[in-house]
Amino acid sequence: MFFSQQQTAYQHLSHLDWLEAEAIHILREVAGQCSNPALLFSGGKDSICLLRLAEKAFRPGRFPFPLLHIDTGHNYPEVIEFRDRKAAEIGERLIVRSVEDSMQRGTVVLKHTDEPRNKHQSVTLLEAIEEHGFDACIGGARRDEEKARAKERIMSFRDEFGQWDPKNQRPELWNLYNARSHKGENIRAFPISNWTELDVWQYIEREGLELPSIYFAHTRPIVYRQGAIVPVTDITPAKAGEEIVDLQVRFRTVGDITCTAPVISDADSLEKIIAETATTTITERGATRLDDQASEAAMEQRKKEGYF
Amino acid sequence: MTHPIEDHGLLRLLTCGSVDDGKSTLIGRLLFDSKSILADTLHAITKTSQRRGMQDVDLSLLTDGLQAEREQGITIDVAYRYFTTGTRKFIIADAPGHEQYTRNMVTAASTANLAIILVDARKGVLTQTRRHSYLAHLVGIPHLLVAVNKMDLVDFSQNRFEEINRDYLAFAEQLGIREVQFIPLSALNGDMVVERGDKLNWYQGQTLMEILETTPSAQRRHAAPFRFPVQYVCRPQDASNPRLHDYRGFMGRVESGSIAVGERVTVLPSGLSSTVKAIELGGEALADAATEQSVTLLLADEIDISRGDMIVKTGELPTQTKQLDATVCWLAESPLDQARTYLIRHTTRDTKAKLADIAYRVDVNSLEKQTVNQLAMNDIAKVTFKLAQPLLVDAYAQNRGTGAFIVIDASTNNTVGAGMIS
Ligand SMILES: Nc1nc2c(ncn2[C@@H]2O[C@H](COP(=O)(O)OP(=O)(O)OP(=O)(O)O)[C@@H](O)[C@H]2O)c(=O)[nH]1
Ligand SMILES: [Mg+2]
Numbered sequence: 001m002f003f004s005q006q007q008t009a010y011q012h013l014s015h016l017d018w019l020e021a022e023a024i025h026i027l028r029e030v031a032g033q034c035s036n037p038a039l040l041f042s043g044g045k046d047s048i049c050l051l052r053l054a055e056k057a058f059r060p061g062r063f064p065f066p067l068l069h070i071d072t073g074h075n076y077p078e079v080i081e082f083r084d085r086k087a088a089e090i091g092e093r094l095i096v097r098s099v100e101d102s103m104q105r106g107t108v109v110l111k112h113t114d115e116p117r118n119k120h121q122s123v124t125l126l127e128a129i130e131e132h133g134f135d136a137c138i139g140g141a142r143r144d145e146e147k148a149r150a151k152e153r154i155m156s157f158r159d160e161f162g163q164w165d166p167k168n169q170r171p172e173l174w175n176l177y178n179a180r181s182h183k184g185e186n187i188r189a190f191p192i193s194n195w196t197e198l199d200v201w202q203y204i205e206r207e208g209l210e211l212p213s214i215y216f217a218h219t220r221p222i223v224y225r226q227g228a229i230v231p232v233t234d235i236t237p238a239k240a241g242e243e244i245v246d247l248q249v250r251f252r253t254v255g256d257i258t259c260t261a262p263v264i265s266d267a268d269s270l271e272k273i274i275a276e277t278a279t280t281t282i283t284e285r286g287a288t289r290l291d292d293q294a295s296e297a298a299m300e301q302r303k304k305e306g307y308f
Numbered sequence: 309m310t311h312p313i314e315d316h317g318l319l320r321l322l323t324c325g326s327v328d329d330g331k332s333t334l335i336g337r338l339l340f341d342s343k344s345i346l347a348d349t350l351h352a353i354t355k356t357s358q359r360r361g362m363q364d365v366d367l368s369l370l371t372d373g374l375q376a377e378r379e380q381g382i383t384i385d386v387a388y389r390y391f392t393t394g395t396r397k398f399i400i401a402d403a404p405g406h407e408q409y410t411r412n413m414v415t416a417a418s419t420a421n422l423a424i425i426l427v428d429a430r431k432g433v434l435t436q437t438r439r440h441s442y443l444a445h446l447v448g449i450p451h452l453l454v455a456v457n458k459m460d461l462v463d464f465s466q467n468r469f470e471e472i473n474r475d476y477l478a479f480a481e482q483l484g485i486r487e488v489q490f491i492p493l494s495a496l497n498g499d500m501v502v503e504r505g506d507k508l509n510w511y512q513g514q515t516l517m518e519i520l521e522t523t524p525s526a527q528r529r530h531a532a533p534f535r536f537p538v539q540y541v542c543r544p545q546d547a548s549n550p551r552l553h554d555y556r557g558f559m560g561r562v563e564s565g566s567i568a569v570g571e572r573v574t575v576l577p578s579g580l581s582s583t584v585k586a587i588e589l590g591g592e593a594l595a596d597a598a599t600e601q602s603v604t605l606l607l608a609d610e611i612d613i614s615r616g617d618m619i620v621k622t623g624e625l626p627t628q629t630k631q632l633d634a635t636v637c638w639l640a641e642s643p644l645d646q647a648r649t650y651l652i653r654h655t656t657r658d659t660k661a662k663l664a665d666i667a668y669r670v671d672v673n674s675l676e677k678q679t680v681n682q683l684a685m686n687d688i689a690k691v692t693f694k695l696a697q698p699l700l701v702d703a704y705a706q707n708r709g710t711g712a713f714i715v716i717d718a719s720t721n722n723t724v725g726a727g728m729i730s
Contacts, residue, residue, distance in 0.1 A: 015317055015397040016317050018600065020602075021561060021602040022602075024602035025602050028539040029539060031539075032540045032656060055590055056423055056560070056590030056602075057590075057602070059590055060591055062554055064540075091571045138673065145389070147370075147373025147374075148373050150373050151388075165384065166374050166376075166384075167376060169385060171639045171726065172415050173714055174712045174714075175561070176713070176714045178723045181721060182721065194388070194399055196390045198392075198395075270687040300374060300375055306605065
C-alpha cells in the first residue's frame with residue numbers, strides 16, 4: 001500500500017461535513033439509480049437544507065429532478081412566497097399540487113371543513129406521483145423527529161398504494177443503497193435521515209441560508225387552547241370566549257397552519273435559535289405538532305398510508 | 309457566542325446481543341442519563357409505562373417505536389437515536405436480538421464503528437451472543453465492547469463477571485477477535501452507564517459513557533489506496549457559457565484514500581490515464597479530497613466515463629474479476645438458489661451473477677464448517693459467484709468500500725444478501 005505521510009495527518013471530517021457528504025452521496029445515488037425522481041420542497045427549514053445539498057451535489061449542472069410541493073392550502077403566506085422566490089432564484093422547475101384540487105376531484109373528503117389537512121397530503125402526493133410517473137421522491141424527514149421515523153431506511157420502499165411496511169423493510173447495508181422499484185412502486189429517499197434539529201440549524205448558519213421570516217421571533221396574535229399556543233389567523237380564528245394576546249414567538253417547523261404551533265421565543269437570529277435548540281426541553285414535534293398527539297402511533301399509521 | 313457543541317466528529321455504534329439482554333433499555337438509559345431525552349418524550353413513555361402497569365419508566369419504549377414492538381415488548385427493526393455530549397455526536401443503532409430479525413442487525417452493524425454486545429449476567433454467552441459477535445467481527449467493526457448487563461440480578465458479583473469474560477474470550481479467540489473490552493453494568497438502574505453507582509466498586513475501568521467519548525473514530529481507510537466510484541456525470545452542456553460548454557464533472561464519494569489536484573489517475577475498466585485538473589464541491593475548488601468526502605473530479609483529458617466506472621491512482625489498481633469469492637450472509641426468506649440469476653451491486657456498478665459454488669456454511673455456535681447445497685435465511689457461508697460483467701474489487705479486510713456488495717433479487721427488487729470479498 002502506498003500513502004504519503006502528510007495525507008495520514010488528516011483526522012476526521014467535522015460532524016456537519018460528514019453529514020453533508022453522506023447526504024450528497026444519497027442524492028447522487030437517487031439521480032444515478034432512478035429514472036424520474038422529484039425533490040419535495042415546502043419552503044421549510046429541512047427542505048431548504050435539501051435544496052442546498054442538491055446544489056452541492058449537482059452544480060454547475062441542473063438538478064436531475066423537479067421540485068414538488070404538496071400544498072394544503074393552509075400554509076403561511078410568508079412560506080409560500082419564499083418557496084416560489086427560492087425556486088425561481090435557483091432556476092429549477094417547481095411543481096405544485098394542491099390538496100384543494102384533490103378535494104374538488106372528490107379524492108379527499110373532509111369530515112368537517114376546518115379539520116387539519118396534513119394527513120390528506122398523502123392522497124395528493126400519491127396522485128402527483130402517478131400523474132408524473134415519479135419513481136422516487138426525495139424528502140427532508142429526519143429520524144430524530146419521531147419514533148416511527150427513527151425506524152425508517154434511507155431508501156424506503158413503498159408499494160403501489162404508497163404503503164410503508166415497517167415490519168418488512170429491505171436490509172440496507174454499508175452505503176450500498178437499493179433504490180430499485182417496479183413501475184407503479186416508489187422509493188422515498190431521505191438524505192438527511194441522520195440529522196438532528198440542531199444539525200439543521202447549525203448547517204443553515206454555516207451555509208448562510210435564507211429562511212422564511214416566521215422562523216425568527218416576531219409578535220403574533222395567539223390564543224391558549226388546551227395548553228397549546230394557537231396562532232390566530234383567517235383559517236384558525238379565536239373561538240368564542242378565548243382571549244387573544246400578542247406574543248413573541250417563532251416557528252420551529254412550518255407546516256399546515258391548523259396543526260403547527262409556534263413556541264414562545266425571543267430568538268431573532270440563528271445564533272440565538274441554535275443556543276435555544278441546544279438547551280430546549282421539548283422535542284420539535286412535541287412543541288409544535290398538534291396532530292401527532294392524537295395517538296401513540298399516529299405517525300406510523302400515516303406513513304403506512306403513504307405519508308412522508 | 310461560541311457554539312454549544314465542540315466538534316470531535318461523529319461515532320456510530322450499535323447495541324446487539326441476545327433477546328431481552330437489555331439493548332433497548334441500555335440505549336434508553338444512555339439517553340436518559342446524558343439528558344438527551346426531552347420532557348415531552350419522557351412524559352409520553354411514562355404514560356405508556358403506567359398504562360401497562362409498570363412501576364418504573366420502561367426505557368426500552370424510547371427506541372421500540374413501532375406498534376408491533378410495543379405490543380410484544382421486543383425490537384423488530386433497527387432504531388436510530390442521536391445524542392451529543394460535550395465533545396461528540398453519536399449515532400446509535402438499536403439492533404433486534406431475535407434470530408428472525410438478524411438481517412436488521414446486519415443492517416445496523418454495517419455502518420458501525422463500535423459494537424456494544426450485551427450479555428445477560430444470569431444467562432451468560434448464548435447462541436445469539438455468538439452470532440452477533442461473529443457478524444460484528446465479520447463486517448469488521450473495529451471496536452467491540454462486551455457489556456455484562458443485569459448485574460443487579462447476580463448481586464453485582466465480580467466472579468460471575470469474570471466467568472463470563474473467560475467464556476467470551478474463549479469464543480472470541482476462535483474467531484480471531486484480537487481486541488475486546490468488558491464492562492459490567494445495570495442498564496435498568498444505571499450502574500456504570502453514565503454514573504458509576506456504588507455497587508460495582510471492584511470494577512476499575514471506565515464507565516460506558518467514558519469509553520464512548522474516547523473511542524477513536526479515526527478512519528483507517530485514509531491509508532488505503534484511492535478509490536473513487538463514479539456515481540453521476542455532470543455535463544451541463546450550456547452553449548451560452550464557455551466555461552460550462554465542455555464541462556465534464558465526475559461525481560462521487562471517496563471510498564478510500566485521498567487525491568490531490570495534479571495527481572495521475574487511471575479510469576477503470578477502460579484503463580485510460582489522465583491527470584486531476586480540479587476537485588470541486590458545489591462549484592468551489594478544493595486542493596484535495598479524502599475518504600468519505602463527496603466531491604466532483606475534473607480530468608485534464610477527455611475520456612469517456614460513466615456511472616459504474618472507477619477512478620484510481622495510476623499504479624494502485626484494484627483487482628478486475630468476473631468471479632467473486634466471498635463470505636455471504638443470506639438475508640431473505642427464500643433460499644439462495646443455484647439455478648437463478650441474481651443482481652450484484654458493488655460500489656456504483658451492477659452486474660448479473662450466478663452462484664457457482666458453496667464452499668461451506670459456518671455454524672455460528674461451534675464455528676464448524678459444514679457442507680451444504682443451499683443457503684437459508686441468516687446463514688453465513690463462503691461462496692463463489694460467477695459474474696456477467698467484471699467488477700473492480702479489493703479484499704473486504706483491506707477496503708470496506710470496494711470489498712462489500714449486496715445481492716438483489718431482480719424479481720422483487722429486494723436486497724437478499726450481503727457479501728464480503730475474500
Ligand atoms: N434487572 C434488570 N433488568 C433489566 C436490565 N436491563 C434490562 N432489563 C429488563 O430486561 C427486559 C428486556 O429488556 P429490553 O431492553 O427490551 O431487551 P432487548 O435486548 O432490547 O430485547 P430485544 O431487542 O427484543 O432483543 C426488560 O424487562 C428490561 O426492563 C438490568 O440491568 N437489570
Ligand atoms: Mg430491544
